[in-house]
Structure formats: structure tokens, C-alpha cells
Amino acid sequence: MKAAVIVFPGSNCDRDLAVAFRKAGFQVDMVWHKDQGLPEGVDIVGIPGGFSFGDYLRCGAIAGQSPVMKGVAAHVERGGYALGICNGFQVLCETGLLPGALMRNAGLKFICRMQTLSVETTNSVFTQNYDKGQQIDIPLAHHDGNYVIGAEGLAALKAEDRIAFRYVGNPNGAIDDIAGVLSENRRVLGMMPHPERVIDANHGGTDGWAMFTGLTQALVAA
């Protein structure tokens, strides 16, 4: 099992995500954003949190143009898995690999705190080890997590059961309390909260761990 974690110059959760993948049994390659493609045999691409290019422009906009993203898109088109967390979610939306966009938090402030989420679907490798409707505590740390999508897009997400997580108590104004969404083939997940920050007891919670064990099981079975 092989994971690639994309490193933009302003990524700052790249190590944290790599730690989580390794703990789950993945071999992890850190892939520099200027690389033209992904290493051979990558099962899942992780796009980590951070401020890829400082986020002085729209978050994720410049990262979406990085050479490596062509490789990520090709990987996804082939049916590969991808997980974008926080800034990684923004990057996936900017590249069109996920629908919608992330705007500034409704309260205009950066928010870092533990957040209760509701697991909205278990029909994905990312969420299969949770129960539908289960409430989990996963930390937030973002300034631009206010998810927006057009009416048709929202209807499609709902109809296709592609809303992975909803906030319990909306922290940032996101439409329909959406915290994370899946791609049409359910193999790409983007989410604002940070599951990699709650994977061992010293984190003050372990609710993120089931996501990584779910990935491991799926890929071992495959």
C-alpha cells in the first residue's frame, strides 16, 4: 500500500498526514509540487492542510496550477483514491476534482477548535468504519471553510449521497452544514476538519483514526 503526500511550499500539515498514513500501514512518498507526476504504484494521494502558496490569492488557486496536479488528476481519472484535508480540500475544488468552493468563514475569523461532525454516509472507503449518523469530534483550523455550491450541484450531492460529513453546529456558514464531500466515484474525499490530528490518545481524541483504518482495509482487500 502506497500513499503520496503532495508538498506545496506552504503546506504545513504534510508531515501530520504522512504520520497518519504510516501509522495505518502505508508506505509514504512525499511528492514535491514541481514534480511532473506521481511515483509508480500510488494507491492514494493525500493533499495536506496548510497555506500552499500563502493563500494571498484565493486559497488553493495557485496550487491547483502546480505541475504535480496534472498527475493527481490523471490518478483520479484512473480511479485512484485521493484525500484532501483543509487546504487540500480547497485545492481539489480549485482543480475541479470536487465540486463547489470554499469561501471565507462567515464570522471572518480563523477558527481552531474541536468540532462535532455527523457522519452522513458510510458508503466510501473513508467513512466505512464509522456508523451512519455517528457523531465524531474532529478539529478545525481554517479561515476559509465556508463551503458553497450551486442549487443543482447541492441537489446532486444529496441525491447521490455524496455529503460525507456535516457540522453539528455550523462554525463557518457552510451551505447545508457541509464539512466534507465525495466525488462521483466516491474515491475522492475533501473535508475541512483534520482527521489526522485525532489519531492517538495524546491528541485528546481518536475519532479520526477510523478513516485511516477504513482506507487500509479497502486497499488490503483490493
Added chain:
Amino acid sequence: MQEPAITPDIIAAHGLSPDEYQRILEIIGREPTFTELGIFSAMWNEHCSYKSSKKWLRTLPTDGPQVICGPGENAGVIDIGDGQAVVFKMESHNHPSYIEPYQGAATGVGGILRDVFTMGARPIAAMNALSFGAVDHPKTRQLVHGVVEGIGGYGNCFGVPTVGGEVRFHPAYNGNCLVNAFAAGLADADKIFYSAASGVGMPVVYLGAKTGRDGVGGATMASAEFDDAIEEKRPTVQVGDPFTEKRLMEACMELMQTGAVISIQDMGAAGLTCSAVEMGDKGGLGIQLNLDHVPQREDAMSAYEMMLSESQERMLMVLNPELEAEARAVFEKWDLDFAIVGETIPEDRFLIIHGNEVMADLPLSKLSSTAPEYDRPWVETPAAAEMEPVAGVDPIDGLRALIGSPNYAAKQWVYEQYDHMVMADTVRAPGLGAGVTRVHGTEKALAFTSDVTPRYVKANPFEGGKQAVAEAYRNITATGALPLATTDNLNFGNPEKPEIMGQFVGAIKGIGAAVAALDVPIVSGNVSLYNETDGQGILPTPTIGAVGLLDNVADLIGGTARDGHVAVLVGETTGHLGQSALLYEVFSREDGDAPHVDLEAEKRNGDFIRANRGLIDMCSDLSDGGLALAAFEMAEASGVGVTLDAGDTPTLFGEDQARYLIACSFDKAEALMVAAGQAGVSITTVGRFGGEKVRMGGSEAPLAELSATYRTAFAEKLG
């Protein structure tokens, strides 16, 4: 390029006294050029030269077996075992933050992070100690918003967790807010990088962002009092770019692995001037710079502007020339400037060339070694007058007054704007006592705190100085960690006033006594003087940052109080109400003496807590607000009520030192009693945790109601 002629007005505008100018003439034997005058003013201002404080700073204990590098480098370095070191320092950015709160605070964070990674350490934790004017002062809210956003904006993007700090409000800061930024980094103990240049003819390399005109004269500004013309100083505040800083850090970390770095120094106050002089002076070498090669952001910059620019995110390095290609490749990877701008030279010269003209030619070693040093006159702060009696208060009313004040209300409005979990090693988030982070990839953990009680320091500088250290020691101890060392950020008013200098001297003596007794040497620090507006000084605020070590994170005292737990008080209570939080918040009084600190008791009680940490579920130090506030905070954080037996004001709200409140089971409490008896530690049961109410004496209120007050008061008044 034609430089302005040197006139008395120009000399004065550089903050140089006539005596100091005379000194320059004697040293160089001629009139300085304009650029040279700028260089002298940068090196000799209070901020860079410590000319008023040096005499007293030398008296501080700075050594110990745990110290790898004490004050004098970019930051202090301590040994945490297993070949690992922690590099840390605290530094003020007060004046810029008052003028332009967002950028002032942001660049304060940037500067301290650079101090840490310059030494080869990856930053792993940050804290901020903030002092603002009165809550209802018209400028306060804007400053709070700007400063907090600036700190968050920089630290969050850079990717360092902000794990602790302080926020206080007092009218004495109406015209001078304080922004003290702390950073700590992790390094291999045998791979620390220093600033001393070595080797003749070695290339001097400029790294990082380009040079602009921002911050020209900033260090001089930081050494002057404010008046109504303050708005005119806005152009001297630098602008931060955390994205560039992040790249600069990563590039430096990679560069240091290559072996190409002989010495390295960040460009902070007075940028190119201070960094080049520092490297040359420490290495006993001269430096020649050709400014034509300096990467520039603006057109037609003069030598004067380049030498004094405080543009951020820049470094200066002496390079091993054999590894130039490798070093250059690292910086190209990160899209940062890498320019050879000069070389080390054997003679004692600081030679600045621009456009084929010599713009400055000064004896380098004289720039710092002959900086003026003053033994400023000082007067001892008079002993506090006998205190008027304090009327008793209903305990719950007293508690409500404290937790409804932004000084003691929960600060989540502040720290939720800081990413306190990035790096995924934060074990204890901000909110209650010291922040704790794991040492990545090990079982070890580090505890961080910053403390001072300015009211105490004003009433009694010596005891107040001791107390700042003692409180930091207790906050570290309350996590179960061993306090290892400290950094001091000394914020005072105008040192040319003997009573202000007396506060400074008294506080230094107190800090010195306490760090010696508690074995927490000062390994780095910063002095910020002239914190005055229209002649009104701030409360003397010597912030102490402390770092402690847990050999195993499993030893952390990190639990909560539970229903049925006993509330056990360690340390002696006499009910000292002088200068207390209750006195200030309820009666608007600031009288009486500061509580005296028994350093032997501090040590004894601290050792007792650590030795018995296995018996303790939750522990908090007692400081502002005494027993009542500590018990409430523990109950609130645990979501369980508390009952304290005592109902009298001095017992509940007195601020006697060397005390801790513990929550643990009845059986463990008994074992603690036995251990305390053997250790000669004063210990007593003061109540119990449980239920849904807070009860003190005969007074009570629902925890949920008090909790709501505590959690909303800050945002209601300042959000």
C-alpha cells in the same frame, strides 16, 4: 549618490545624544557619512545595544548543566537529553503593534521564529503575552482584533502551534500595548548554528526576501517614547510575509544539512547592519559588503536605506565556498533569493560599497564593543503603604466579578484564532495553565508558559520579579514537568527616569534571586524600554517565559476533576489581599504590598508535586484570584461542580504564593497527606468536586450559569 550633510538636527533625528555623537567622532577621527551615522544609530540605540540595561542583565544567572547556550546568540539553547536541544526566546514588538497592530504583531511572531530557526531548530511551539489598555478605552478593541489576527495570520500560515500565552487589560497600557512573542524549536544538540563568522575571504550570502524601504529606522522608533505624532511613524512598521518565512525556514533546514553554513544570522532590527556586524564581531573579522548585489524590491535605494531596512524574512550567512552550488540549489528549489553580497576580511573594518563608492568604512569591532553603556541613576521603589481594610464579599459575587472580567474570563476568543494543533503533537491546548507538546517521534513532552503579574511588580519590583519566575515555575510544575530554563522579556517605561530605572533594577534582582533558587537559568531575552506615552509609563511588565520537560508524556498531569474528588491545597494560606485581582476587579483598588515569595517553599512544593504526580488527577497553580478562581477553573474545565468549605474573602481570594490546588480521589489524597508530612509540605483538604453547583461558604450558583459568564465575557466586551 549625494548624501545629506550631517547637522545637529539629523543627529538628533537618529536618536543620538550630543555626547554619543562626540564619541563617534573620537572613534573614527572624522565626521561620519550619512550612511555611517545611520549605522551607528542602529547599533547604539537602546533596542540593539541594551545600553541602559546591560549592567543589570549581567547579574542574571544564565548557566547550569542544562544550558548549551545562554544569552548573546539569536536564542538560548537547552539540553533535553537523547542528543536533543530546545532553542527558545521571547521578544517584544510593542511599538510597531501599537502603530499598526496586524503587521506589528505578525512581524513580531516572524522575528522570533527566525531567531529560533536561524540556530538550526525547527519551531515547534509559540506563545504570546499581550497587554492592552482599559477594556473600555476607545482604542483597545481595535488593537486586540488587529494583534490577535496578526499573530494568527503569521503563525497559522507558517505552521507553528500557538500553545499558550496571556492577555491582560489595564489603563496603564492605554498608550502602549505590549506584544511579547515566544517561540521554541527543536534541534539536534550537536547541530546548533551560531552567528560567529570564521575564515577570511569567505562569501557572505544574502538569503530570503528582497530588501525594501520598510522598517527604515524601526529600531530607533522602538527606543523612543510616543507622543501625538505617532501616526507619522506608520511607514517604519515592517510588513510580514509568513509564506516566505515558511519557505525560508524549510530552505535553511535543508541548507544546514548540506554543511554549507559556516555561520548564520537573521536580519532583525536594523537588518543588514546588525546582522553583518554581529557575525564579524563575534568572529573577530571584518566584513565587506557590496550593496549592488543586494536583492532589491524597490528602485533607487540608497546605501543608507539598504543598511537600515527592516524588510522581513531575510538572513545573512557565511558560506563554505566549496558548497556554493548545493546551497544555491536549495534556495532555487524554494524560489528564494540567494546572493553573494560580500566577504569576510582580515582587518577590523566594516566596509560598505555601493555603485563603486565607499559609503561606509568603520572599525567593525568598535560598533558594538564601544556602544555606550549607562549606569542610569535609580531609586528604590518605596515600600507599599499599610493597606486599608478590605470589606468581605459574597464569594459567588466575588467570583462573578473575576470571571466576568476579560482579565480572567476564558480566552478562547483569542486562542481559537490561533492554530494550536498543527504539527499534531499538541498534548495540552491553551486554556488552563501551561501548554504541552510532544517531542515529535519520542515519548518526551515539553511544557511552555509565560507569566508576570504587573500589579505586583509595580508595588514591589523585587517581589514582583520573583513572583513572575515563581508563577512560571508553578505552571510548568502543575503539568508534572520539570522546569528547565527561562527567557525574560523586560517591558518598562523610560529608563532615564530614576523611579522607572528603580523598577527595572528591583525586578532584575528579584528575577535573579528566583531563577537561582528554582534552577531555571535565563538563557535568552529582550528588553523593551521607553514604553511611555505623553510621560505615562506602563506597569512594569517583566514577562517570563519558561520551558519544562516531561521524560515521558504518560507522566503528564492531564486529567480532569471528577465527581467525588477531593480538593487538596498544597502550600500555606495567610490570605494576602494586597494587589490582588479581587481588590482590582471588585473594588478598583490597587493598594497594598505584593505577596512575598518564599523561594524555598516554591522549590519544596514544586518538587512535591512532581514526586507525587501519579497521585494527582488534575493540578492548577494558584495565582490571580487565589483559591476561588483556581477551584472554579478546574471545575469548569472538568464540567463538574465544586464545594469549598471556606467562605471568608482572604482565604478564598488571597494570593499567597507557592500554592497548588489538586483534584484526586480520597485514597490518593490520603497518600498525598502522608507524603506531604514526610516532605515538610503544608497540605490541607479545602473541599470537594461534584454536583452541578459551585459552592463557597454559604453561597452557591449553578456551574452552568457561571460557566456561561466565564465563556462569553471576553467576546461580549471585545469581540
